Amino acid sequence: MTVPIEHSTDTPARGFGTLAVHAGAPHDPTTGAVIEPISLSTTFEQTAAGKPVGVYEYSRSSNPNRDNFEKAVAALEKAKYALAFGSGSAATATILQSLAQGSHVISVSDVYGGTHRYFTRVAKAHGVTVTFTPQIEVDIAEHIRDNTKLVWIESPSNPTLRLVDIRAVAEAAHARGVAVVVDNTFLSPYLQNPLEHGADIVVHSVTKYINGHSDVVMGLAAFNTEELRERLSFLQNACGAVPSAFDSWLAHRGVKTLHLRAKQSSINATAVAHALEASPHVISVNYPGLDSHPHRKIALRQHRDGMGGGMLSFRIQGGRAAAERFCQLTKIYTLAESLGGIESLVELPSVMTHAGIPRDQREAVGVFDDLVRVSCGIEEPEDLVHDIQQALDKAVKETAAAATNTSNGVNGVNGHGL
Ligand SMILES: Cc1ncc(COP(=O)(O)O)c(C=O)c1O
Structure with missing residues (x-):
């Protein structure tokens, strides 16, 4: 069972650095430890069948370190919810898997090579087709079809550092009922918050700036609607491409700086x-x-x-x-x-x-x-x-x-x- 979590923070101060240090970072209630312990247990005791002691049952579904990390990044991305995945690619795959067979996606041309590979060689096999465009602000309306469900933006793009006007694309997409995803890996939430510019989902390869120490492979998706939370957290658990508690703890340490x-x-x-x-x-x-x-x-x-x-x-x-x-x-x-x-x-x-x-x-x-x-x-x-x-x-x-x-x-x- 996935545990629904509203990723708000009870920290009164809202400056980025303050949130980076304090959001999702409670002191340990039993020992008072200032830094959260690493909770490696894969399973959690139940007092009666279906009655867990706390909110956790099984670590793939959720665990304290992943929850805290998700809360921290949600706060930094100005999102209500965030979900962590085993890699940035797993976050991309999970979003694409959430689309019905026969769906159509429009993507900027210069996406990360692995995203391009997923779109052209994996999504296609599941009946999801992708149209690439080098000038999405100009021709998005021409590419939208009845079955278009998603627009995929990388800004800045990898490796040519082209930028996309997120608000302009989001307005054109939303006018036709199409959701917008922004891969914010290259900037991190410190430099850009795509949800504030109209995007529906922001994704990260946490492997990069968010963890920041080249010692964790991880991904994340952040968003604001309950509908997305239900759909994506179901897949997070069902597909199981989740980060370990240890990696979640390490990445959370990275977030603080x-x-x-x-x-x-x-x-x-x-x-x-x-x-x-x-x-x-x-x-x-x-x-x-x-x-x-x-x-x-x-x-x-x-x-x-x-x-x-x-x-x-x-x-x-x-x-x-x-x-x-x-x-x-x-x-x-x-x-x-x-x-x-x-x-x-x-x-x-x-x-x-x-x-x-x-x-x-x-x-x-x-x-x-x-x-x-x-x-x-x-x-x-x-x-x-x-x-x-x-x-x-x-x-x-x-x-x-x-x-x-x-x-x-x-x-x-x-x-x-x-
Ligand atoms: C912009 C961008 N998005 C997504 C990914 C994929 O992330 P990961 O390597 O964590 O799967 C990368 C990896 O380099 C990337 O540069």
């Missing part, structure tokens, strides 16, 4: 984006905190203080070879998938996170072989800028020299496996 981490990541990414924009080795920079970003006005409306977030991507001079070399030459940034952790990462979407998307489709949304994605952590901004600059300089020069040597008939001179 989300405002500090998200702010610093954004400050760092802004410094890095400016340095990249000034570099002769860079073709273009995608960062919504820059005035040059095509959707900067949306960022000013939708993001806290117009902040750009901790993620950016850029195209390096010298093609894929230079991009690959760059990722090997950074000393602080680690070459790895994922994002939103305290440590800075770099990756090549075309061969890593977005390799599953056919070349023509990914290039149509700007995911070229020379695109590098950067996740700025919370290190010192000067160090991050310096590391990017030295890696850029070496990567572009080495690649150019290797190309010259090759065209001169000299092979294998670089010694770096280019």
Whole structure:
């Protein structure tokens, strides 16, 4: 049985940092422990058949750590309810599974590769079809059919950092009775609250900023209606793609510093984006905190203080070879998938996170072989800028020299496996 929980907070103060620390964080009533204990028990005693001692029966259905974590994130997303899942992908899958067979979904084109994979290879098998559009604000009305049930937005998108005007899309969708989901993974609730802009459901890969320490895989959906709570919590329990109590506890610990981490990541990414924009080795920079970003006005409306977030991507001079070399030459940034952790990462979407998307489709949304994605952590901004600059300089020069040597008939001179 799922235990219905209204995710309100009894904390009188409502500032983000205060909620991050206190929402869903009761002191232990038996010991007074300030930090909640980890409740690993899978089952809970009943005094008579069907009469549990407290509200819990079996840990897949609900458990204290997951409930507290859900309450905390619900408060931060300005939502009445939140449900945690075993991964961001499980949250996506559960929402898609809640649609009747024969339903139609409209999605922005540049979604996370795993979301694209689910839409095209799994949802389809369940009779749910998805139409992708690169300009959803412009043509949403044309794509809505009688069986359209959901619009899927990622803003900013992964990895090209395009923004979508959530309110404009929500108004067009709601006018035709269609619900709107926003994947808010890239910004976290600190920078953007999609429900306040008209979305019906906000999803997160908690794996990223919310947990923030690259040691938990988890997902979450937050929303306001009782109808969604009933439908999605039924599936949360029925499909069972739930996080462990331990992971819920860890992610809840991460939440308590989300405002500090998200702010610093954004400050760092802004410094890095400016340095990249000034570099002769860079073709273009995608960062919504820059005035040059095509959707900067949306960022000013939708993001806290117009902040750009901790993620950016850029195209390096010298093609894929230079991009690959760059990722090997950074000393602080680690070459790895994922994002939103305290440590800075770099990756090549075309061969890593977005390799599953056919070349023509990914290039149509700007995911070229020379695109590098950067996740700025919370290190010192000067160090991050310096590391990017030295890696850029070496990567572009080495690649150019290797190309010259090759065209001169000299092979294998670089010694770096280019
Ligand atoms: C924007 C976005 N949404 C969803 C996911 C999926 O989350 P998870 O890896 O936790 O399943 C990711 C993963 O990278 C992501 O970047």
